[in-house]
Amino acid sequence: MAIDGRTTESGYLLDNRQREAGRRFEALAEIFDGWTFDHLDRIGLTEGWCCWEVGAGGPGVPAGLARRVGPAGRVLATDLDTSWLSEPLPAQVEVVRHDVVRDAPPAGPFDLVHARLVLVHLADRAEVLRRLVGALRPGGWLVIEDADPALQPLACPDQRGPAEELANRIRAAFRTLLAQRGVDLGYGRTLPRVLREAGLVDVQAEGYFPVTSPVGRELEAATVRQIRGQLIEQCLVEEHEIDTHLANLQGDGLDVTTAPLITAWGRRPV
Template identity: 55%
Template sequence: MAYLLDNQQTQAGIRFRALAELFDPPTFRRLDALGVGAGWRCWEVGAGGRGVPDGLVARVGSSGFVLATDIDTSWLGSSSGPLQVLEHDVGTSPAPVVDLDLVHARLVLTHVPERDAALATMVSSLRPGGWLVVEEADPGLQPLLCPDEYGPEQELANRLRRGFRELMSGRAADLAYGRTLPRRLRDHGLVDVGSEGFFPITGDACTTLEVATVEQIRGRLVGGGIATDAEVDDHLANVAAGRLPDLATSPMITAWGRIAS
């Protein structure tokens, strides 16, 4: 089943940049805390764009290795230096590399129907002592685009967000997967498991992400009877006019653990 937010659409690049602005800082705070540095061998799963791969390359240097994979590598460019780019489906294919110091995936497993197999594949690629860091949004923990629903504009925004979740669920997405990550890492035998949540609310990147997402799924919202064209237009106009200044993302759950040495 095709991914709802197709990388081939023009809005994908806008979404990747907004996601990077929102989530790269907490992602790299965690990776830095784990000691990612010179000489590390890393695999970025479902990379999408270049934000995280480039950040990893800056940390591992010329003596390190970064593999960036995705089922669609359109936004990743070509391999160069320590960065290698590879088309790969983590849900159906074996690990393309092994003996890794770090495997990182963000906003991937929620959308992969074979998510259990994908997680096992990532674990299998780690060396003893290697770290797995998985980050997934959990809309069930906070399902609203506008947590402060004080007017008709916010009510419409939240109705469209509910429709977006319905479309995601219809494509085998697990919208409560984030909260299960710590348990799943322990079930795979990882040790020193930890987790934390990050919940952006109010900011230009949240607004940019919302506009790009709605534009990308507009046809499916209308075709599925979730909203009319006029309602989508009204929502986008509300965003553009600043009538929805406090747009939230779903909480991002980050979980990490390592293979016992």
């Protein structure tokens, strides 16, 4: 379940300050940015829009938004940890440290509010969603993308041998760590309903399920390295098993996937 590891009770499961976080952000961008911008373009993202990127993580989505809104637009990129947003970004991108759970929403209103792999990890996700909707201008769009690992819980759906079986056991252990921190492992499928309940109209949703790719293996390896200590400390996986799994990921014979990403979008009524 190689997704962004935000947690609510004991800090990030996947600490953004760790060395592997940069590679994880790059891999997430390579896997998901094309899918994300297909949907943002579909709703009409264009020059002059004012956009709020919630939990930006890395620079990929803010930079892509800036290219589309042009010099007349504005992109606000917020996160609890903005360290991976320090590289030069277009002038219309403003980076702000912001806690979407505890801090008041930034000054808007916004034509677009987008959050990818954020709400699923928050205990107060319903209240956060209400704030995101409230930050929209009338007619503005909210686009929420979140994983649903319970919908497809396996790292290797084609479990044909020991390497795949080991990958699936490690993925199950990762889900255990996330669940301990209040992550809703079935949140993605609820997005159409929760957007409608929040008062949005024209709600639609689609799912993305990349089955295998080299960058998918890189994301899996970066994720496992980051949670290695916790897997061992809680006796969920043996250290030698992690080493074997990381070695298996170095070749091209292990078909490892991410959790399905559910993208849902809706418009604030005029």
